[in-house]
Structure formats: structure tokens, C-alpha cells
Amino acid sequence: MAEKEYAYFCGCSLEGTAKEYDESIRAVMKALGVGLVEPDDWSCCGSTPAHTVSHVLAAALAARNLSLVEKMNKDVLTTPCPSCLMAFKKAQHGMTGSEEFKVEVNELLDEPYNCGVESKSSLQIIYEDIGLDAIAAKVTHMMPDLKVAPYYGCILSRPPEIANFDDPENPVSMDNVLMAAGVEVADFAFKLECCGAAFGVPKREMVNQLSYKVLEMAVDAGANCIAVACPLCQQNLDLRQGQVNSTMGSRFNIPIIYFTQLMGLAFGMSPKELGMDKVFVSADKITRRITKAEYEKIKEEEAAAKKPQKAKKEAAAEETNN
């Protein structure tokens, strides 16, 4: 595995409510031999508060950060947060698509942005650049009690012409990354359902209803944990899970864990290092770990117990055929 280094934009959430996402990404990337360099003096990505007011302002805020990356001589920027990602991708899409828009945006900036940076989610870097084999090679521990519903949120792969990653209707990247990390994954139909996003303050009940559907589907799918890649999804499903229960009369108690935290646990890192203590619904009960060797031994024993039965069945089938 070659040493790689990426420009890394953690964004505001990962400095606050989603600190554990930042900690776990840095830990996992380090283990995988990938360096992350933050641009000096980064600022707001231009997400929701800006783009609801002005597309030019939103693009300018994003482009300011992208031009910092250009100055670092990096051509790929990775960000864990889908909102930041979409802000960067939309700015890039708009500025490369229209010279007029590019001029308008650059007029607001001290340092013009020359459109030389491609933004990718950290999930995309892990899935495409690092690869499943490299992930599988790092796995030291298995979590036999865990069954995860991978929840992508609405904008990691959509709209397809801007996101340009994975399938817009049935993404599989996180499923595959988790499976490579030895985690059992449930067939989850609501991978892309809306969690309610930023409406938690103005329309709390609506957000509770939407989050309820996601939580309910995960439980129906037999999962005991939801893996996420978005700080806002995590917040709506985890922090507001109590609200959901009181609004909807449900009794959910399902941990909402960043996929990078689960990877870190599989890599044998300590829960503390991965910020597992920072989530509201504790995952301690379902993340019991055994070493890979122990796990394989158990599996072998199980297979050995099954074998004679299977052989007998096959012989019987052969006989009836002849």
C-alpha cells in the first residue's frame, strides 16, 4: 500500500457535535497509511445558511477553501461531511459549467479559484482509492453480535450528475466497506431516505416522523445498529432518538455509529480513541469484540459440526437421482 496524502476539510460539525467522526477518520486513515493535511485558515464551506440566500455567495465561500487547497498543490480534497462535499461539488460544477458564474464568484475572492480541485467524500477515498483489500488486511477483531444498517443519507450519491459517485438509488460503497471490515450488514431499504435534515429547529415533529421511519426500517431489517456517514443524520437519529420516542410513542434504543468508528473497532482500536463515548445511545452492548483468530476457530467448529449432515444429504440426493 502506497503512502497517500490528501487535503482534508473536516468542516464545522466535526469540530463540535461530530467530534467522534473526525477522531475516528483520522485514526482509521492513519492505520491505512493515508495522510490528511488541513488547509491553513479554512472557513465555512458555504452550506445551507449561505446557499438558501445566494448561490454566488455559497460558491464563493466554498471556492475560498478550494483555492487554499490549490495553493497547497493538491488536486483532491476529501471531506467526511456530505453537506461540505455538496457545497464544494456544486461550486465546482457551477464554476466549470459557466465562465460568467466563475467570474462572478471570483470577484468576491482575494485569491481567485482556478477550478483545479476535485472534492471527494472520505467514504469515496476509502472505497475507491484505498480499496476493500487494504481494509480487510487491517482487520484484527470481529464483532459477532453486530448487525448494521448502512445509512447513506440523501446527498452522498445524489444528484448523480454532481455527486458522480456510487449508485444514486441503491448505493453499495458503505455496505462493501463495512463487509470488508468484517461487519455483518443488513439489507436496508431506506439507505437514502430523508432524516429530516436541518428542519430539527423549525419543524421538529416532522423531523421526528421522518427519523422514525428510518429507525423503524432498520429494526425491521434485523439491524441493531445504524452506520452513518453524515453528522446531521447522526444527530437526528441519535441525539433526537428520545424525542422520536416521545413524539411517536416508540421505544427505540439503537446506536447510530459513524462507519469509520466501526472500522476502527474492527482494526482493534480502543473505543475511547474512536470517540465511542460521545454518542448518546451507547453501542457497548453490541460491539463485543473477539480476535479474528478466535472468530475463525468458532466458525471452523460450526462448519465441522454441520459437515457430516451435509455430506449425508448429498449422498441421499445422489441416490435418488440414479
Add this chain to the structure above:
Amino acid sequence: MRVGVFICHCGSNIAGTVDVAKVAEEARKMPGVAYATAYMYTCSEPGQKEITDAIERDKLDRVVVAACSPRMHENTFRRTVMKAGLNRYFFEQANIREHVSWIGLDKELNTKKAIDEVRMAVEKVKRNKPLFSTSFKVNKRVLVLGGGVAGMQAAIDCADGGLEVIMVEKSPSIGGMMARLDKTFPTVDCSICILGPKMVDVAQHDLIKLHAYSEIAEIKGYVGNYQIKIRKKPTYVDWTKCTGCGLCMEKCPTKNAYDHFNFGAAPTRAINIPFPQAIPKKATIDPEFCRQFVKGKCGVCAKVCPTGAINYEMQEEIITEDVGAIITATGYGLMGIENFKEYGAGRYPDVITGIQYERFLNASGPTSGHIIRPSDHEEPKTIVFISCVGSRDKSLGVPYCSNFCCMYIAKQAILTKDHIPDSQSYVFYMDIRSPGKGYDEFTRRAQEEYGAKYIRGRVSRIYPKGKKMVVRGADTLLGTQVEIEADLVVLGNAVVSAEGAAQMAEKLHISYDTHGFYVESHPKLRPVETNTSGVYLAGACQGPKDIPASVGQGSAAAAKVLALFSKDMLESDPAIANVNINTCVGCLKCVKTCPFQAIVEDTLRNGKKVAKVIETVCAGCGVCTSTCPCGAIQLQHFTDNQLLAEVNAICQK
């Protein structure tokens, strides 16, 4: 040399944006032009008389008409000059409509360009040589590609007209899509009951020779004289011995073979006869699933076959048939369910396609006509139909309407109520398209008499919830989101071109559109002809079509072939390649580049090797002329001198 130039107004089509009087005036100044005039409709009878009169009066020996595309009226004017005693190749048509007036709005620039077009045509016509057709014999046998309803109709009509017909069908039985249907709209009569007699006609007609389970390997030749190589695929059953008793199918231990006839609605045996009315009613082994092929041992069917017809060693066979015309009726395909990600992409067993549902409805289908949910074989009570799945969806590359889904969904909703009286059908639709005779009344019946609930809107997602499938969509008339808990969901998936349609078009030398459908010669006036003479179209290979339209085209294509074969001899086009044996150096590069294998090596009496064009095979494409290093091979009517004269005409001003 005395050239006459006739400028057509084409009503306002040309005169609206071209100063035709000015064009005529400029034409008069061109060297060699003895007469020039503008006329309202040159193609009309008085317009043509104007030409013949001028030829006589002004002693014209060459004619240029500046009008529409030569594809429209070249033949008209060639006949006109012939009537006046000129060789038909002493005529040139300058296209000042499609190439000038229809594409530019600036009258001054248009007029200038029209003058240039006329100048080019005048320079070319002055260098034209008289050319004469030869005639050749026609082989009055016709090849019909595809044994669906369109192909069968074409074959029966041709054979009834006295022609020998060779029918090639790629699957083990004829019948096509229609043989799979339960009932047909809007009469709800049994599909196989009305198709069966036609299938029997095909099988029993003395003049129709059927090659089932066969494909086209190669097509050589030209109108009147095609040589067809047909690949008979190995069935591993000697069809001369097979009686169609079906014992092999009963005893075959492989019960999970993919059923192509049922579109995978249920599995079948590795040796099977697709359906009870199959023609020929013979068994075929699917080597992808047969244990004898997969595991190398089994042999059950060989043991049970009472006539010893099983032959695991059978090889494919190539046979040759000579025909004079080809009717292409290769049908259509259906977009695979894996494309519809938001509807589960095939992961949910209770989300099926319309044709699969049709097989469940059919008494000879996998469930003997009982409607079931594939997941647990229970009878569904709530059934949701979704129309336009893939169709009219640019993101899936299908911008067009699939033509008959609205109608078959209405039919299936009606049949569902007949099969399960306490069921409720819902239909999500974008628009109800029912323009045929009795069609709209039929969709109303589905709603008013059979209680199908029609919801105008798209479905955004289908997901499982316990044993139910939740269909979530918009009701755009109520302006609200709707969720229906369905037992079964039926997708009206898009009609696409048949598998391998493009490759077949290339073998036939006919054009196809971006979606793989074959292109007719004219969308309104030549709907069953192609631009390759001798090749005709019928049915859905040209675009999505329902049964009456396909049958109509089958008959139309047959009428075209019967008209073609009403003559014993056909005239060849003299605009073909010709070798100047004095300058040919015998490098034979042209032999290699000719796409029609129309050039062969020839030895002159003095022993010199030269290229020789087979006149009847040459299609006049001109590839050889640009290949020849010494300009020895020239395409008649498009020689280097003629084309360069045109180039000079627009460059030297």
C-alpha cells in the same frame, strides 16, 4: 452543350427565403446554360411539361432542377428528361430546400448559396456521361426474419401470393411475444386461440420452410439475389425423431433452469418444450443448466426418450438459402428490471414485470392461470401496476413512449378482478395513452366497471414492510404523497430494441436509430421499406407496436415483396464502380476495402492482373475509388472529374 436550369419555388418553401428569380437570372450567365427559369411547382404536371417543352424548343441536352432533395424527386425528373429523349443521367438536382431554404433565414445569404448550388450542378451535368441499366434475373424466394405475429403474417401473405418463403426464428418455437399473452386488448379474446391458427398455417403451408432455433450467420448479395447462411443452433435433440411427448421434460432432474419463454416468472427443466401449442413442438436442451453438460453425467432424458432422439454430441450446422428479398420482423425486447434501482432492481421477488404477470394470468403459464405472489405463492389481494417504468425517462436512455403498456395494464387490471373478485388494483400513470379503436373505452371500463383505482403520478420508491411491498408515490391530482401496501407490484417496463438488433442491421446493411430500432425509408410514406432495396420491415423491430399495427405491417411488407417479384427481371443501377484496365496496376487494394465483396482479381489476355467489378454486386458506395492509388477505379456518375468540377465551381469566383 446546352444546359437548361429550372428553379422551383416549392410554394413558399423555397421562394419564402430564396430570391428564385435572382437565382434564375444568375444561372443564365453561367457558361453552357442556354435557358433558365423559375416555376411555382416544378414537380407538378405543368412544371414537368415546362421542362420537356424547353428541351424541344431550346434544343437542350442537359437539365438541372434546383428544388428539394434528390431523395424526393430525382426519379420524377429523370423520367421527365427520358420522356423528352435525353439519357436519364443527363439530369442533376440541386438541393436548395433541405440544404438552403429550410435551414437559413437570411434571404440574401440563402440566395447566394442557392446560386452556388446551381453552379455546381451545372458544372457537374456538363460532364455527365450517358449511362444505361442492365437487367438481371430475380430469385423469387423471400426470407422472413422472425416468427412473431408480424413475421408470420408476412410469411403467410407471401406464400398465399405464390412465393416460396424461408422463415428463420431464433427461439425453439414461432409465436413470438403474442404467444406469451393471456388475452388481447380491447376485446379480451384469448391470445393463443387467435394466434394458434396462424401458427398452424405457417407450419402446414407448402411454400413456407421454417428454420426454428436458428440465426442468420451471413447475408451476401443484393436485391433479387441474396445468399443467406443460416446457423442452426444445436438443440441436442434430433427433431426428426422427437414426437413432442414431453416425457423428457417430466423426468429431467434439473428443475431450476431459466425459462426464457416465461421471462423467468418461474424456473423450468433443462430440457423443455416452451409451451403446449409450440410449433415445432419439439424439445430443446439448455446446456447452461443441463447436468450432462454442467457436471458431465446424468443422461436421464436419453434413457427415457421413447424414440432415442437425444443427442448430446449435436453440433451447430450452417445451411445456405438463396432468396431475392428479406422481410425483417425481429421484434423487440424489454428493459431489464435491474435498471430500476428505486424499485428494488430485482431484489424483491414480489416486484415483477408486466410480461411475467401475463404468464401468471395465462392458463398454460407456470401457475396454470392462478395469480400468486412469487415470494410465498399466496394469492395477492392488493396489486399495484406502475406504467412508464423506464419509458419516457431520459435518464434511462428511453425518451420515447412504449406504445402499448397503458393498454395491457388496463387489460391486466380487468383480468385481475376476474381472477380474484375481492382484489383491488391500483394503477400509477403519467398519462393514459389509448388512441386506438375501442382503446379509450377499454381503459374507462377498467376504472368504471372493474374498479381499478388510477392514480396520476410517479412512484418514487418500493420497499418491503413485513410481507407487504410499500409503494410510495405522488398523487399529482390531489397534490399529496400516497403509500400503498401492496401484495404484488407489476412494472410496465420499457420496450427496447431486440437483443442483437444493431448487429443484425449491420448484416442487412440497413440503418438503425440510437435506440436500436430499424429506420424506415420514409416515416410516413415508406413505412415498411428500408433504404436498402430488397429489405423490408414489419412489426416492432421498427419501433414499439401493438398487435394490429404489427399485423398490418406484416401484410404491407408482403405486398411490397409481391410487387417487387411481379417482374421477372430487375434493372441494375449503372452508377457503380468501373475499372480502367489501362491504368490499373493490379495492387488489388480495392478488393480488400470493398464492403460488399464486389471486386475480384482478373487476368487479361496479356497476363496482366487487374481488378474487376461484379456489376450486380457493386452497391456504388465509392470506397474503392478513394482507395485506388492511381485513380484507375471510378464510380460512374460520381467520377473524380465530375466531383472536382463541382469543387472548382464554388472555389473559383
